Amino acid sequence: MKRLISALILSALVVCCAACGKADRQNIISGAENSDIKTYEAGDFAKIGKFDFEKKTVMLNSGYEMPIMGLGTYSLSDEECYNSVTALLRSGGRLIDTAYMYGNEAAVGRAVRNSDVPREEIFVITKIYPGEQFENPEKAIQDALDKLDIGYIDMMLLHHPGENDVKAYLAMEKFVKKGKIHSLGLSNFYIEELKEFLPQVNITPALVQNEIHPYYQENDVIPYIQNLGIVVQGWYPFGGRGHTSQLLGDSVISSIAKAHGVTCAQVILRWNLQKGVVVIPGSSNPDHIKENLDLFGFELTDAEIRQINALDRNEKHDWY
Numbered sequence: 001m002k003r004l005i006s007a008l009i010l011s012a013l014v015v016c017c018a019a020c021g022k023a024d025r026q027n028i029i030s031g032a033e034n035s036d037i038k039t040y041e042a043g044d045f046a047k048i049g050k051f052d053f054e055k056k057t058v059m060l061n062s063g064y065e066m067p068i069m070g071l072g073t074y075s076l077s078d079e080e081c082y083n084s085v086t087a088l089l090r091s092g093g094r095l096i097d098t099a100y101m102y103g104n105e106a107a108v109g110r111a112v113r114n115s116d117v118p119r120e121e122i123f124v125i126t127k128i129y130p131g132e133q134f135e136n137p138e139k140a141i142q143d144a145l146d147k148l149d150i151g152y153i154d155m156m157l158l159h160h161p162g163e164n165d166v167k168a169y170l171a172m173e174k175f176v177k178k179g180k181i182h183s184l185g186l187s188n189f190y191i192e193e194l195k196e197f198l199p200q201v202n203i204t205p206a207l208v209q210n211e212i213h214p215y216y217q218e219n220d221v222i223p224y225i226q227n228l229g230i231v232v233q234g235w236y237p238f239g240g241r242g243h244t245s246q247l248l249g250d251s252v253i254s255s256i257a258k259a260h261g262v263t264c265a266q267v268i269l270r271w272n273l274q275k276g277v278v279v280i281p282g283s284s285n286p287d288h289i290k291e292n293l294d295l296f297g298f299e300l301t302d303a304e305i306r307q308i309n310a311l312d313r314n315e316k317h318d319w320y
């Protein structure tokens with residue numbers, strides 16, 4: 001009950017400050033122990049969740065800015081992952097998504113440390129997994145910090161709902177207060193899961209990462225999450241391995257791509273961005289990685305967005 005009241009007060013504060021624009025410097029994390037914790041500047045509340053297409057970033061409810069396009073590393077081996085993250089950083093990309101389950105956090109960390117890009121310009125997301133990690137969350141979080149070895153984690157997600165998920169999230173909150181994690185989020189949480197979960201935690205998640213592509217669009221879930229001041233990020237933007245040729249060869253998407261002189265991959269990613277969904281396409285090909293960042297020289301019309309929206313088949317490509 002106490003947490004529900006805190007969550008309601010925080011939501012009311014966000015809404016009030018956004019409405020009247022009176023947000024003086026304010027720390028949203030009550031009882032924060034670390035003076036370096038990000039605080040809001042006046043006017044920032046109104047920006048939460050809005051994509052800045054000039055800066056290519058979005059302001060999170062944690063007070064941090066996150067790039068709106070980056071690289072997913074699912075199924076990349078250590079070497080592939082190191083090379084892909086290096087290619088991303090060389091091509092100007094700054095957002096990387098990894099997870100304990102991908103077994104490549106150490107490779108992400110090495111690539112970040114070995115790059116010439118200042119650490120504070122890079123945004124690394126990792127995730128902890130249900131089971132043993134949720135049972136011993138402090139150890140799981142410390143393991144991620146140790147494997148990445150990049151000082152702090154920009155964002156940590158619960159990979160799935162599951163037993164002990166609230167316990168695991170409350171442990172992540174403690175690391176936020178220590179300044180070792182900047183922002184928190186969830187993955188594979190839909191409306192029912194969020195309704196149950198949110199009243200039980202203190203820090204509203206900054207992001208929810210779910211499966212989203214033209215054949216599985218989540219058109220009811222996305223606005224529900226966004227209206228909570230939470231940013232949505234899509235996984236499997238091209239349908240995931242085994243499905244990409246179908247999506248990248250779709251005749252509607254191909255004709256839109258042809259009209260703009262871009263690739264189908266770019267159309268799909270741009271469609272996500274125009275719907276306010278952050279993209280993390282997976283790739284081990286430096287040319288694809290570069291192409292997937294080049295999304296700002298064209299804009300889809302409302303009619304084109306509607307054409308792609310009409311491709312929805314509610315066709316999930318993975319079980320979670």
Ligand SMILES: NC(=O)c1ccc[n+]([C@@H]2O[C@H](COP(=O)([O-])OP(=O)(O)OC[C@H]3O[C@@H](n4cnc5c(N)ncnc54)[C@H](OP(=O)(O)O)[C@@H]3O)[C@@H](O)[C@H]2O)c1
Pocket residue numbers: 071072073074075097098159187188209210234235236237238239240241244248265266280281282283284285288289291292320
């Ligand atoms: N939270 C979760 O439960 C969850 C689940 C799944 C995935 N994820 C995250 O979401 C990310 C994206 O998903 P994913 O990587 O599995 O699938 P995806 O992004 O839908 O597809 C990746 C495939 O697309 C190909 N590809 C990438 N860019 C391309 C381009 N420009 N042209 C043609 N082909 C292209 C890649 O091949 P090349 O290597 O040849 O480029 C790869 O085979 C993951 O990497 C992971 O970080 C999260």
